[in-house]
Amino acid sequence: MVLMTSVLLTQRKKIGVGEQFQAEIPDWTGPPSDAELSWYRNDPNTSKMLGSRTWPPEGYVVQTNIVVAGQGRPESCNCPYPGNFYCRLHHINTARDRLRSEIGQVFKEWKFDLMGEQVSEMWSIEEQLKFAALEQLVPVFENKSFWAVAAKHFASKTRVDLVQYYLNVFLMRRVSNQCRLSLLEIDSDEDEAEEEEDEDQSDGSNSSQRPQDVQEVKKIF
């Protein structure tokens, strides 16, 4: 019992009480009058916090009374090898095109043109291979200077470019590879490669997995 007490006590933190902790709460003077509500609605400082409406856009006319929402992908398709890499790629591209034609310029406003594999279109094959190789040599969790190293090797790319590529292309391809290798624990939307050593890998060690990223890139193009 004594041990229990001390464990809880050393862990238990207190909420701070005092002016330096609490928010200043106004007194409640009653529900707002119509005049107050009207002032609130018209005050530009308040209204600007509503941001800018993106959808539906101005003048958008709903074509029909029925709205379909929540639909997933179809059960089957006409691809020669349904479910394989090219089938998925084809459907992803089709879905993107369909979305672009539905929402028009909002597609770019929401930056759908900078999501996923599209980001790799701004990277040459050599650059993609170099990034994968660098990442393998300078594992993210060990050496804190991966981004500094990457910046040196990709002088023409900004830090934002590198991070965008990492999040949209590199990490996603890694997950895709792990699925292909049927790993039991798919964890590589995370940066820490050390976790992968705990996984039950059908083809052995951690390092043999990385060249797959490179192979995958070669296959795509």
Place this chain on the structure above:
Amino acid sequence: MAASGEGASLPSPAGGEDSRRRRVSYFYEPTIGDYYYGQGHPMKPHRIRMAHSLVIHYGLHRLLELSRPFPASEADISRFHSDEYVSFLASATGNPTILDPRAVKRFNVGEDCPVFDGLFPFCQASAGGSIGAAVKLNRGDADITVNWAGGLHHAKKGEASGFCYVNDIVLAILELLKFHRRVLYVDIDVHHGDGVEEAFFTTNRVMTVSFHKYGDFFPGTGHITDVGAGEGKHYAVNVPLSDGIDDDTFRDLFQCIIKRVMEVYQPEVVVLQCGADSLAGDRLGCFNLSVKGHADCLRFLRSFNIPMMVLGGGGYTIRNVARCWCYETAVAVGVEPDNKLPYNDYYEYFGPDYNLHIQPRIVENLNTTKDLENIKNMILDHLSKLEHVPNAQFHERPSDPEGPEEKEEDMDKRPAQRSRLWSGGAYDSDTEDPDNMKTEANDLSANSIMKFSPYVVHI
């Protein structure tokens, strides 16, 4: 090509009488996904972009109003946070040589809360979305507002904490308090909602209810006997839980407690923090909720038909965070989406099944029936203390008789030690506690709690 499911075909949102429909307003900043906390850091704003992609490819935008938030200004943020802290955030850049080491220490930035490129604009977007969501509700322009970039519940008045820098939730609630007498805040992140509880600890105009893992876990507050102070006494509710809680257990407890909270507090508006680290398999979490189980909280609160704000929060297995917040957006609008995910730009993250819903893990639920009964009873007992004054003015409460376990304590000092949310290194989320301290430390029977509470330790 046959559709895999029906999706939902609904009449367009002309009238609002249908009990399934609500006017939902959703805030999204298109650049949010590019903010990057740094190498190896588990918090990835990229997950918000992934969720957005799913929301749009499911066609949910056809039932939503979507807005780009206006960035909150320093003045907006200073409505809660201290001036010195806000100035620091506004001027902090990603270049470590420029940071004053005393400021770094004072404001708790560094490891958990690194100063990264674009930190302040990130905070402005997060807070701007939540404040905008509050303005929408105040104006009556929406029934439910959503900001997945918000929910950063650990940030304190004068410092960062647990990956949170600006407490957008507090700012949003302060805005709501202009037009709503009583605001209910509910937090289902696996971590205790300490920043929000602390901000409103001494007021009865905001009731905070947090369900979280307690015991050898960040942030270390959220004990069941923390009920608020001063005028805010009994207006903070803490539900401390153990590892492995599952959908059914959580739902029972949640519905029972929230139902009573609604009865005695009668809030005019609800703010729900939907931290997704309470999902099964979260990198930093230890609960075992499915996306459906998590979303049942939103569904239950929605059924009370009062204005509601839905915010993000934690969540570190990003494919599941995206699934969860997409599904919860659908629940908000009243649509049951197909389990087969639509093709989208982040499709490959969701293999091998490419489904929306996730399976709970096969782990032990360390919350025993006895523990849960005790927790439930203690909390209902705390809440019953509010029933003495059902319609009284909220600023004048008669003194209530206090049991020995509730003597006033000197709470002006904050413990000097700050705990970390993340160990900073390679993280193995499957470690079992080797000394079995967890089981003992989580003995929350009424007996043990009464023995512990008189001991106050300022670390």
